[in-house]
Amino acid sequence: MRSVSDGPYVDLRSDTVTKPTPAMRRAMADAEVGDDWFGDDPTVNRLQERLAELTGREAALYLPTGTMCNQVAMHVFARSGHLVVSEESAHTCGVEASSSAVLSGIAFRRVRAASRGLLTAAQVAAALEPDPYDVTRVDLVTIENTHQVGGGAAMPVADVRAIHAVCADRGVPLYLDGARLFNACTVTGAKVSEYAAEVDALMVCLSKGLGAPIGSLLAGDAEFIREARRLRVVFGGAWRQAGIMAAAGLIALEEGPRRLADDHANARRLAEGVADILPGSLDPADVQTNILFADVTSTGRPVSAWVSAMAACGVLVSTVAGQVRMVTHRDIGPWEIDTALDAWRRVAEELTTR
Numbered sequence: 345m346r347s348v349s350d351g352p353y354v355d356l357r358s359d360t361v362t363k364p365t366p367a368m369r370r371a372m373a374d375a376e377v378g379d380d381w382f383g384d385d386p387t388v389n390r391l392q393e394r395l396a397e398l399t400g401r402e403a404a405l406y407l408p409t410g411t412m413c414n415q416v417a418m419h420v421f422a423r424s425g426h427l428v429v430s431e432e433s434a435h436t437c438g439v440e441a442s443s444s445a446v447l448s449g450i451a452f453r454r455v456r457a458a459s460r461g462l463l464t465a466a467q468v469a470a471a472l473e474p475d476p477y478d479v480t481r482v483d484l485v486t487i488e489n490t491h492q493v494g495g496g497a498a499m500p501v502a503d504v505r506a507i508h509a510v511c512a513d514r515g516v517p518l519y520l521d522g523a524r525l526f527n528a529c530t531v532t533g534a535k536v537s538e539y540a541a542e543v544d545a546l547m548v549c550l551s552k553g554l555g556a557p558i559g560s561l562l563a564g565d566a567e568f569i570r571e572a573r574r575l576r577v578v579f580g581g582a583w584r585q586a587g588i589m590a591a592a593g594l595i596a597l598e599e600g601p602r603r604l605a606d607d608h609a610n611a612r613r614l615a616e617g618v619a620d621i622l623p624g625s626l627d628p629a630d631v632q633t634n635i636l637f638a639d640v641t642s643t644g645r646p647v648s649a650w651v652s653a654m655a656a657c658g659v660l661v662s663t664v665a666g667q668v669r670m671v672t673h674r675d676i677g678p679w680e681i682d683t684a685l686d687a688w689r690r691v692a693e694e695l696t697t698r
């Protein structure tokens with residue numbers, strides 16, 4: 345059995361697998377740095393100021409991971425024992441539910457979206473109905489855009505605005521997990537600032553489609569960021585000469601968004617090919633951004649068999665929500681899509697004829 349270190353693989357497991365570009369590596373080597381715990385790393389400060397500018401929010405804070413952004417934000421807004429409303433397959437309440445329980449004593453009111461992970465204002469309104477017994481308290485609503493388990497579905501600004509209006513009416517803040525917000529902007533044509541204006545706070549990841557090796561940022565008003573900065577120390581995420589990473593992050597932030605349309609086109613072509621090879625496994629029309637899921641259950645073979653057989657053909661895919669997940673990114677071009685489709689053909693022949 346091959347292993348990843350034997351490479352080269354076509355790696356479609358996630359958009360987090362990209363390697364830093366030569367320009368990023370040069371910027372990292374030359375980065376001007378300071379001790380970010382004290383707030384005096386000039387490159388980190390530049391990155392934070394740039395995101396604050398792009399989002400139109402008062403301030404931003406650079407953190408090692410998207411998970412830490414979500415955890416810090418939820419801790420700011422929600423008290424222990426209180427509820428956070430999230431779509432049931434969202435990163436906040438799926439992958440990170442234990443973190444929230446341990447770090448903040450948060451429980452979730454999970455809402456199942458009717459379509460592709462995207463909550464509606466009506467669903468949020470129902471989730472915020474006051475408890476007639478005055479026992480439960482909802483402190484926060486979170487949304488995810490694009491929605492990862494929803495197949496990279498993008499929520500239009502108007503829908504975020506409608507959810508925000510419901511939240512504001514009930515006096516509950518709205519937080520946006522925008523790990524892939526720039527992908528959403530590429531599809532909807534909206535600016536990041538238009539989304540940012542409709543929420544109380546948000547995060548974006550630099551380490552996903554934008555291609556930085558590490559790093560995510562929170563953005564919001566000055567008071568939110570002041571408290572998030574304090575919690576960053578509490579949660580062990582206050583780093584030192586982080587400017588080395590922020591230098592690559594600045595390049596990702598400036599240059600990354602421009603090429604996301606290519607990732608989306610590659611994902612669509614991959615989806616069309618997979619739909620031809622295994623009819624019914626997915627609908628290419630659902631593929632709006634860089635994430636696609638193929639449902640292989642009708643073949644009677646476990647998803648793990650597909651993942652292993654694809655790997656044996658040199659193509660890495662992952663399993664999420666019982667399906668084969670593939671994610672396009674900067675290191676995937678037309679040749680990699682052809683190679684992946686070739687692997688799909690071989691694996692489909694092998695697994696559906698035995």
Ligand SMILES: Cc1ncc(COP(=O)(O)O)c(C=O)c1O
Binds near residue numbers: 410411
């Ligand atoms: C939607 C979403 N939010 C948050 C995260 C967490 O980001 P990180 O892996 O940087 O902790 C991920 C990771 O894949 C994600 O897909």
